[in-house]
Amino acid sequence: MNEKMDDRxxxxxxxxxxxxxxxxEPVGSRTISKYTDLKLSSATIRNEMSDLEEMGYLMQPHTSAGRIPTDKGYHFYVDQLEENRSSSVEAMNSLLIAKTNRMEEILKKVVKMLALNTNYTTMISAPSVKRNKVKFIQLSRINEKQLLNVVVIDGNVVKNHIIDVKEGISDEQILRLNLLLNTRLNGLSLADINLGLISNIKEEAGDHSDIVSDVLDTIAEVIRAETDENMEIYTSGANNIFRYPELADSQRAAQLITTLEEKEGLADILQSDDDENRGIQVYIGEESPVESMKDCSIGTATYDLGDGMQGTIGIIGPKRMDYEKAMDNLKQVKQSLNDVFKNNSPAD
Amino acid sequence: MNEKMDDRxxxxxxxxxxxxxxxxEPVGSRTISKYTDLKLSSATIRNEMSDLEEMGYLMQPHTSAGRIPTDKGYHFYVDQLEENRSSSVEAMNSLLIAKTNRMEEILKKVVKMLALNTNYTTMISAPSVKRNKVKFIQLSRINEKQLLNVVVIDGNVVKNHIIDVKEGISDEQILRLNLLLNTRLNGLSLADINLGLISNIKEEAGDHSDIVSDVLDTIAEVIRAETDENMEIYTSGANNIFRYPELADSQRAAQLITTLEEKEGLADILQSDDDENRGIQVYIGEESPVESMKDCSIGTATYDLGDGMQGTIGIIGPKRMDYEKAMDNLKQVKQSLNDVFKNNSPAD
DNA sequence: GTTAGCACTCAATAAAAATGAGTGCTAATC
DNA sequence: GATTAGCACTCATTTTTATTGAGTGCTAAC
Structure with missing residues (x-):
């Protein structure tokens, strides 16, 4: 009964x-008997397949059909690939990427290219740093009643916000506030800015403590925006799901499209989990963290721009996706992103 | 033969x-005979319908089926509605909108709410001004080798850019540049900034003309970004197309999804056409400017935030969409947007 | 251990029959 | 002259039945 996995x-x-x-399509014994070198009759293959089914690698969609792989079978196959693969995808045209220097543009371009290359649906999460620190704060006057507040944090992420002031404020006071805010806050992370510090600063600010509140809100917002929870995610190639009949029926498709549009739970897939960044992760079928993708396979890879900034790329396809191609592409994009940003610090 | 449209x-x-x-479903004579007050037999209805078919308002999908409206029929119906309608949708919760003050967030929220309300696919174009003027320019030092350049244009659209400087630049020089740029460029539109002016400024800037170039590039970029061609467009409720079998087959759906994802040609639909802003525009079937929507109907309305800032909202549904509901919703959202921004100038 | 042979299963396809909603036309009725 | 009842006819849809064929499991022979 309990067979052993042998070479054949x-x-x-x-x-x-x-x-x-x-x-x-389900594949039958006769097909294999012809397809492989080992000259075996369909009957023999049949026996072996029967064993493989018992072992949990194959299954029959119905009594008298050929066999199809189970999730376990897919996994076995993928793990095997991962060992002895050498990427063969030609390098992505880095120039195309390097040309534009807005992070958002780059990510959109990358994710689109990936979708085009693979014919699967793709996604990418914007790089986010683990511990964001305030780098620079600037208040400046737009007109009598409005100030512009600019906050820059690690990775040159910039956020601006316009503050309405009721009573007038002199240029000198603005200067003083700038000095105060920068000396007290630069180099601090969200965790470092505690209530004690806040009330301290407000006290020093005197009349204009409300402006300080506003600035702090902006800081909180920009750092929060860069955190995993509301990670920026771009997707592409949603239409590709219609290439695969097993995903294309209205039911499933609608759910998938919704997930992609609302980006529900995509963050769960794309969170750059463990620092033990072991290359490429593959979720097959039921393993997917997202309900609407239980019929899909998902491959992800984490890219790293240095300074602890990292994001994740993902490919979503049917369970019978071309794992080799997908993984090669992921590996390739990952490499390209790393390379492109090595000497480059693009601003958003 | 050539019948006249009478009351019956x-x-x-x-x-x-x-x-x-x-x-x-195609509707037959018997259904109508029961549905309406006018007590007529199915036979009579049949005759009338036959006339209406001849007049081009109805058609039969096949010989012995009921009748369905032609595009002309729909149009007749819609035009009729437009005359004697009074909106009945309860006011959108403006508070919900007013709460957040990032334009992007607002638009996303609005388009999502609209999709939720109507069960159709929706889209919105970010407001863009016709003639954008520079409002405020600010250069400030981040560190020894980097300057932050902030440009604000009409409508409080803000753009920032980090400039690398090779050789050092003194704080005083930065101050001078700021003064120079602001005095020379504030209040000017893209068209006003010509080569003569540019070389003038560069000359005055002396050593730091390269920084001026950088600043000008940023200005060009932000103003260009606000132009019709690469209009920002947000969509929502793409999944809703699966509610309507006539749009849900793989073929059509894939095309629609692609259009929505790539935003191909949506700008054509959403361009706030004529200033003769006559409320609500409806494109039915073949009238659609976009190929993939020839089986859909599209309703659009232009909203106006004052200062010449305007954008457009759109609803995409099947030809048998609930025109009343769609138009009411459009009207309502248009009104809400106008209201919300009346005393409010949110920054992006 | 391998393979030929055979009975059996069952989805998929095709062909045939039944259904029923709807029409157009004609002749009778109001 | 407009309306309606009645009837034969059309045709997409559904249901039923048959046919096909890929594939299996099992047994017996090699």
């Missing part, structure tokens, strides 16, 4: 999976 | 269309 079984399992990836 | 025909036509809007 392995060959057959791989053949079945690879064939299924191509065709999307 | 009109009642019947309206009945047919209204019924079809509900059911999506």
């Amino acid at each position: 079984k392995l060959t057959i399992l791989n053949a079945v999976i690879r064939t299924y990836l191509e065709t999307g | 025909k009109l009642t019947i036509l309206n009945a047919v269309i209204r019924t079809y809007l509900e059911t999506g």
Whole structure:
């Protein structure tokens, strides 16, 4: 009963999976008997496949159909790939990326290119730093009743906000506030700015403590914006799900589209989990953290721009996706992003 | 042969269309005979419908089926509505909108709410001004080698950019540059900033003409970004297309999704066409400017924030959309947006 | 251990029949 | 002359039945 995975079984399992990836149809014993080198009759294959089914790698969609891989079967296949692969995708045209220097533009371009290359749906999360520190604060006058407040944090993320002031404020007072805010807040992270410090600063600010509140709100907002929870995420190639009949029926498609549009739970997939950044992660079927993607497979890779800034790229496809291609592409994009930003610090 | 549209025909036509809007099924004579007050037999209705078909308002999908409206029929119906309608949608919760003050957030929220309310796909274009003027320019030092350049234009659209400087620059020089740039450029539009002016400024800037170039580039970028061509557009409720079988088949759906994702041609629909801003525009079927929406109807309304800032809201649905509801909602959102911004100048 | 052979299963496809909503036309009625 | 009842006819849709064929499991022979 409890069979052991021998060499021949392995060959057959791989053949079945690879064939299924191509065709999307259950694959029968006769097909394999012809497809492989090992000259075995369909009957023998049949016995082996029966064993593989018992072992949990294959299954039949119904009594008298060929076999298709189970999630476990896919996983076995993917793990195998991961070991002895060498990327073969030609380098992405880095120039195309380097040309524009707005982070948002780059990410959109990358995710689009990836979707185009792979014919799958893709997503990318904007890089976010682990511990964001305030780098620079600037208040300046726009007119009598309005001030412009600019906050820059690590990674040159800039946030501006217009503050309405009721009573007049002199240029000198603005200067003083600038000095105060910068000396007290620069280099601090969100955690460092505690209530004691805040009331301290407000006291020093005197009349204009309300402006200080406003500035602090802005700081909180920009740092929060860079945190995992409301991570910026871009997607592309949603239409590609219609290439794969198993995902294209109204029910599933509507759910998927909704997920992608609302970006529900995508953050869960794209959070750059462990620092043990071991390359490429693959979620197959039920393993997906997101309900609407239980029929999909998802590949992710984390890219790193240095200074602790990192984000994640993801590819979403059917379970019978071309894992080799997907993984190669992920690896490639990851590398390209790392390279492009090595000597480059683009501002948003 | 050439019948005239009398009162009874009109009642019947309206009945047919209204019924079809509900059911999506071709509607037969017997249904109408029961549905309307005018006590007529199915046979009579049949004759009238036959006339209406000849006149181009109705058609049969196949020989022995009920009638469905033609594009012309829909149009007749919609035009009729437009005349004697009084909006009945309860006011959108303006507070919800007013709370946040980032334009982008507002638009996303509005378009989402609209999609939720109507169960159609919705879109909105960010308000753009016709003639953008520079309002405020600020250069400030981040550190030894970097300057932060902030440009504010009409409508409080803010753009910032970090400039790398090779050689050192003194605080005094920065002050001088600020003065120079502001005195020479404030209040000017893109068209006003010509080559003569540019070389003048550069000359005055002396050593730091390269910084001036950088600043000018930023100005060009921000003003260009606000122009019609790369108008910012937000969409929501793409998943709603799956509610309507006539749009939900893979073919059509994939095209629609692609259009929405890439925002191909949406700008054409949302351009706030004529200043003769006559309320609500409806494109039915073939009238759509976008290929993938030839099976849809599109309603648009232009909103106006004053100062010549205007954008457009749009609703995309099946041809048998609930025009009344859609138009009411458009009217309502338009009004709300106008109201909310009346005393409010949010910064992006 | 391998394979040929055979009975059996079952989704998918095709073909045939039944249904029923709706029409157009004609002749009778108001 | 407008309205209506009645009837034969059309045609998409649904239901039913048959046919096909890929694939399996099992057994017996090699």
